[in-house]
Amino acid sequence: MSFLKTMSHHLDDVPSSPGKFKPDKPSLYFHRIRLQSSVFSRSAFWSLIFLTFVAFIFLLSAPSSTGSSYFHPRRDLLSGAASWGGREWERRLRKSATPKSSSGRTVLVTGAAGFVGFHVSRALRQRGDGVVGLDNFNDYYDPGLKRDRQNILSRSGVFVVEGDINDHALLKKLFDVVPFTHVMHLAAQAGVRYAMQNPYSYVHSNIAGFTKLLEACKSANPQPAIIWASSSSVYGLNSKVPFSEKDRTDRPASLYAATKKAAEEIAHAYNHIYGLSITGLRFFTVYGPYGRPDMAYFFFTKDILNGNQITIYEGPDHSSVARDFTYIDDIVEGCLGALDTSKKSTGSGGKKTGSAQLRTFNLGNTSPVPVTELVRILEKLLKVKANKKVLPLPRNGDVKFTHANISLAHSEFGYEPKTNLETGLKKFVKWYLSYYNGSKNTLR
Numbered sequence: 238m239s240f241l242k243t244m245s246h247h248l249d250d251v252p253s254s255p256g257k258f259k260p261d262k263p264s265l266y267f268h269r270i271r272l273q274s275s276v277f278s279r280s281a282f283w284s285l286i287f288l289t290f291v292a293f294i295f296l297l298s299a300p301s302s303t304g305s306s307y308f309h310p311r312r313d314l315l316s317g318a319a320s321w322g323g324r325e326w327e328r329r330l331r332k333s334a335t336p337k338s339s340s341g342r343t344v345l346v347t348g349a350a351g352f353v354g355f356h357v358s359r360a361l362r363q364r365g366d367g368v369v370g371l372d373n374f375n376d377y378y379d380p381g382l383k384r385d386r387q388n389i390l391s392r393s394g395v396f397v398v399e400g401d402i403n404d405h406a407l408l409k410k411l412f413d414v415v416p417f418t419h420v421m422h423l424a425a426q427a428g429v430r431y432a433m434q435n436p437y438s439y440v441h442s443n444i445a446g447f448t449k450l451l452e453a454c455k456s457a458n459p460q461p462a463i464i465w466a467s468s469s470s471v472y473g474l475n476s477k478v479p480f481s482e483k484d485r486t487d488r489p490a491s492l493y494a495a496t497k498k499a500a501e502e503i504a505h506a507y508n509h510i511y512g513l514s515i516t517g518l519r520f521f522t523v524y525g526p527y528g529r530p531d532m533a534y535f536f537f538t539k540d541i542l543n544g545n546q547i548t549i550y551e552g553p554d555h556s557s558v559a560r561d562f563t564y565i566d567d568i569v570e571g572c573l574g575a576l577d578t579s580k581k582s583t584g585s586g587g588k589k590t591g592s593a594q595l596r597t598f599n600l601g602n603t604s605p606v607p608v609t610e611l612v613r614i615l616e617k618l619l620k621v622k623a624n625k626k627v628l629p630l631p632r633n634g635d636v637k638f639t640h641a642n643i644s645l646a647h648s649e650f651g652y653e654p655k656t657n658l659e660t661g662l663k664k665f666v667k668w669y670l671s672y673y674n675g676s677k678n679t680l681r
């Protein structure tokens with residue numbers, strides 16, 4: 238069976254945000270049993286069945302897993318290695334979840350070791366909210382960077398649980414131990430172009446994982462309010478700018494965008510059926526210190542310093558490709574503003590008792606900058622001339638431009654981005670040089 242065929246049969250077996258797949262062979266216990274039964278005696282066959290059954294019961298009763306990469310049906314039930322659970326784990330969880338201020342807010346941040354999740358978790362904790370992180374530490378990009386973020390969070394009093402949003406038992410346990418008031422859902426398979434290489438990881442994290450999380454939220458008592466990361470990419474092939482939340486979003490240009498759009502519709506259904514309060518935030522190309530190494534501003538910096546050629550995409554007739562690059566601190570402000578204005582969910586015991594809040598906001602910078610200008614600023618800051626190659630924008634999911642209308646977020650919670658690209662990149666480059674210690678070697 239080809240890899241693709243295998244994958245299509247095991248959609249639900251992929252870890253959330255699994256990054257670079259290293260697929261194990263799918264489990265073939267039953268095939269083996271069938272083969273062996275033809276050579277074993279009938280009693281040996283039934284002994285095997287019995288042993289398999291005992292092993293199955295044993296695995297079901299074991300605490301669940303870390304969300305590391307393996308492929309197995311019902312992975313959330315069958316996972317063996319326990320990296321969560323136990324008295325000490327629960328003690329750390331409760332401590333981290335305890336607010337230090339009178340706000341009474343306790344927030345579960347998924348994707349807490351990711352770029353935006355890290356900054357949002359820190360900001361929430363700094364102002365006194367109780368914060369628990371959740372992250373599967375997959376290797377889509379350097380997990381060492383994620384561990385460094387985790388260590389910083391740990392020093393600020395945020396416990397990041399290692400686990401996967403697809404792990405139903407873990408989610409249930411988290412909600413059993415902590416009465417979260419809010420969930421800031423930032424775990425996702427990100428990246429527009431990577432979706433062509435690894436499509437199923439997007440379906441698994443951004444659709445299946447999101448649904449698992451909403452299922453857990455819907456059954457939790459109290460139900461939390463949910464604030465989650467959608468994407469500017471849902472505007473797809475739209476040409477009217479700036480992009481407004483009222484615009485159509487039915488022409489995604491990438492699978493990444495399609496999964497975010499699907500998640501927006503799933504959010505609608507859970508709000509409608511179960512009374513979950515849900516706020517979707519459409520982020521516009523977020524950048525800054527502790528950013529994602531898969532993003533252009535990040536690997537351009539690395540390549541320029543290493544003297545490697547960079548590729549700059551251009552549109553038809555040599556038109557420039559532009560992005561509404563948004564600095565991380567502005568995004569954090571937006572996330573906190575959305576959280577603070579979110580209303581309580583209205584469901585109880587999995588049943589809706591009244592209509593609940595459902596909102597969508599653009600969080601952008603309202604000031605698109607051509608990619609050529611991004612490179613010019615980096616050259617200036619790094620004091621190194623880039624070795625550039627210009628290529629037509631490939632049909633890989635990229636769109637020509639993005640531009641946010643942010644008036645809705647402004648009127649609802651005073652969202653007002655303050656950092657222009659040059660200032661933001663200056664902060665990024667300063668961080669980059671100190672983090673990688675001036676080394677021109679590859680990333681850790």
Ligand SMILES: O=C(O)[C@H]1O[C@H](OP(=O)(O)OP(=O)(O)OC[C@H]2O[C@@H](n3ccc(=O)[nH]c3=O)[C@H](O)[C@@H]2O)[C@H](O)[C@@H](O)[C@H]1O
Pocket residue numbers: 427428429467468469470520521522523531532533534548549550558559560608635
């Ligand atoms: O707003 C979002 O919702 C998304 O933002 C981000 O996607 P993008 O805006 O595509 O960012 P990014 O890859 O940094 O490319 C930036 C620019 O460089 C151009 N680009 C890229 C690579 C290259 O080699 N050359 C090039 O010109 C490229 O054509 C583009 O114009 C997040 O990654 C994504 O997860 C999602 O959150």
